Amino acid sequence: MSPELHTFVLVLVCAGVTIALRALPFVVLGRGGGQPPALVRRLGQRLPPAVMAILVVYCLRGTSFAALSGWLPALAAGAATVGLHVWRRNTLLSIAGGTVLYMLLIRWL
Amino acid sequence: MGKELRYALRRTVPVLCGYLFLGIAFGVLLSQAGYGWPWALLISGIVYAGSMQFALVGLITGGAGIMTTALMTLAVNGRHLFYGVTFLERFRAMGRACPYMVFSLTDETYSLLCSESTPPDLDPDRTLLLISLLDQLYWVAGSVLGGILGASLPFDATGIDFAMTALFLVIFTEQWLAARRHRPALTGLAAGLVCLLVLGQDRFIIPAMLLAAALLVPGAQQPEKEAPHEP
Numbered sequence: 001m002s003p004e005l006h007t008f009v010l011v012l013v014c015a016g017v018t019i020a021l022r023a024l025p026f027v028v029l030g031r032g033g034g035q036p037p038a039l040v041r042r043l044g045q046r047l048p049p050a051v052m053a054i055l056v057v058y059c060l061r062g063t064s065f066a067a068l069s070g071w072l073p074a075l076a077a078g079a080a081t082v083g084l085h086v087w088r089r090n091t092l093l094s095i096a097g098g099t100v101l102y103m104l105l106i107r108w109l
Numbered sequence: 110m111g112k113e114l115r116y117a118l119r120r121t122v123p124v125l126c127g128y129l130f131l132g133i134a135f136g137v138l139l140s141q142a143g144y145g146w147p148w149a150l151l152i153s154g155i156v157y158a159g160s161m162q163f164a165l166v167g168l169i170t171g172g173a174g175i176m177t178t179a180l181m182t183l184a185v186n187g188r189h190l191f192y193g194v195t196f197l198e199r200f201r202a203m204g205r206a207c208p209y210m211v212f213s214l215t216d217e218t219y220s221l222l223c224s225e226s227t228p229p230d231l232d233p234d235r236t237l238l239l240i241s242l243l244d245q246l247y248w249v250a251g252s253v254l255g256g257i258l259g260a261s262l263p264f265d266a267t268g269i270d271f272a273m274t275a276l277f278l279v280i281f282t283e284q285w286l287a288a289r290r291h292r293p294a295l296t297g298l299a300a301g302l303v304c305l306l307v308l309g310q311d312r313f314i315i316p317a318m319l320l321a322a323a324l325l326v327p328g329a330q331q332p333e334k335e336a337p338h339e340p
Binding site: 006007009010011012013014015017018019021022023024025026029036039040042043044045046047048049050051052053054055056057058059060061062073074077078081082085086089091092094095098099102103106107 | 122123126144148151152155156157158161165168169172173175178179182183186187188189190191192193194195196197198200201207211212214216219220223267268269271272273274275276277278279280281282283284285286288291292293294295296297298300301302305310313314317318321322325326
């Protein structure tokens, strides 16, 4: 196999597995027009807040408390994002404010 | 279509910031590995999974095998298995758009769709589809741009990818303020933190999702009138 072909095959494998993961619930659950079982519906309703919390932890997973620059930018910017949002409930303002603060802090610290 | 497009453009601005920058970073990395923008277009077009695409560059340059690539993709993208459960009926109701909605269910698109409450004067199906399409458009555009620019990026945008973290935080806050019961949010937070501390940052996310799901399944249906994932 030429290197390009090998790369192409790897890309296809990666795409195939990713699509399979995203499609599996639709293939397995509640086919044939019927509603999915109550248990699945319940899970679908309760998962989003839990998933959001886990994604936040995932984004901040690299936080290190060894030095100030390892935790202060992310935690301060995260707190600013939440604070701005509770205050003004304006998604763009909260995200822009948090991100700008983060970009400033990682340059200063 | 115009009204829906304008609304979707506004809704997806946070993802635009994050995807454009991360996409450029991916395109640059890929071009440094010797693969130009057509490859960026291909990969962002059919893989469309942020962190996995970065891992894929490593696999390609390292000459990894098919099995390794498949297992790595399972490990990194396993969390996507959980996203469809929320939209089983919603996406099916969209008919021909359903396959694309399923394909394009990234972390960021999932988050936007979870927090979506389309204004009554807009077509809801069209709006959801436009949000998903725009998100991928940003990602593909960023990747191709990065592939063309190579390493000669005209400005230092390090840290702009914090927009993604901020997006998740904002949606988490929205859901928190809207919900009467905080058990799902707190369960997720606890599962995430415990698994991170016990398993380390490279392999905690799928166990954390499984743990959260297992803890959330039992318990009778609460008479929760408000839609739990709407602001």
